Amino acid sequence: MxxxxxxxxxxxxxxxxxxxxxxxxxxxxxxxxxxxxxxxxxxxxxxxxxxxxxxxxxxxxxxxxxxxxxxxxxxxGLEAVLRATVRGGDDLTASLQLIQVRRMIETGAAALAAEHRDEADLAALEEALRGMRDAHARGDLAGFVEHDIRFHDVILSATGNVFVAVLFEPLSRVMREKRRQTSSIPAIQIHAIEEHGRVLEAIRSGNPESARLAMESHMAQTSRDLREHVFGLTD
The missing domain is CATH 1.10.10.10 (Winged helix-like DNA-binding domain superfamily/Winged helix DNA-binding domain)
Structure with a gap:
């Protein structure tokens, strides 16, 4: 029953x-x-x-x-608005706006993580990045997306600020669908692996500004990949 x-x-x-x-x-x-x-x-x-x-x-x-x-x-309601926007007709605008919001939150989160991360956080980031590489090599899209999301979740947790993850959580749920869309393209996976590696090293360095700039670079690359590889646009 x-x-x-x-x-x-x-x-x-x-x-x-x-x-x-x-x-x-x-x-x-x-x-x-x-x-x-x-x-x-x-x-x-x-x-x-x-x-x-x-x-x-x-x-x-x-x-x-x-x-x-x-x-x-x-x-x-944030989640309600996100769902309405994502399912709207202008998918490019919705996707770019999501990246803009991510950029505002995640660049600051990366800077905080560089200040507060511990060895366990670094190990978790390394494991997530390794999982992305392995999934890419196997052609495992679902696995790649899960490890990608895990990488960013670790950064949010490593900030030591409980409000950051709470604020990002509804956005993260909506972005799962978008990540599957973009990560289905091998070239985007390669770029993501490279950018995640730079973010990891910047956070490892303990330099907040380096971590912020590394995440800014990652968000900029994500935006370029979306426009070029998903929507076929060139600047």
Missing amino acids: PRPLLADEIAQSLLDRIVDGAPPSGGRLPSENELGQEFDVSRLTVREAIRTLQAQNVVEVVRGRGTLVRPVEEWT
């Missing part, structure tokens, strides 16, 4: 529909009774899911009209 869906899972499912345009901005969600029957849960669980979306300003409950979808411009 399948387990009952949780309110968070229902909220995510409804958000997926909204992001896909069903219902569109200004449209109405099905009633609590209809959603309860569809998901086979109580109205209380549906109501909790709706509250989750309300808290992100994705929907509003209007007396006499039901639960209405608000314009994306009014949403305040």
Whole structure:
């Protein structure tokens, strides 16, 4: 017997529909009774899911009209906005904007990591980079992406600042899909391995400015690779 869906899972499912345009901005969600029957849960669980979306300003409950979808411009939930942007029509703009946000966060994180990293952090970075190289050699896309993400997660953790990883977490989830898109191209994998190696050595040096510049170089290379190899653009 399948387990009952949780309110968070229902909220995510409804958000997926909204992001896909069903219902569109200004449209109405099905009633609590209809959603309860569809998901086979109580109205209380549906109501909790709706509250989750309300808290992100994705929907509003209007007396006499039901639960209405608000314009994306009014949403305040980071993950919701990211998902809407990523699934939008202008994939290049969304991808470049994601890199811009990464650059703002990760250059600072690399500088902090250079100051606070310990031997365990360096070992973890080396292991992740080695995993990227091995996965590239095997043609293992999924493995390459996982080790790539692991490398950056270690840097966030090595900052010693608990808020950095918390702020980056919803962005990281959305970026998994983008990393699979870009990392499927062998040339981009080669560039990523080279750039990650420079970031590792800069963090190992303990020099915050060197680490910041190495991560800046990595983000710039990622942006160039995206434009050239994914979208076929040249400057």
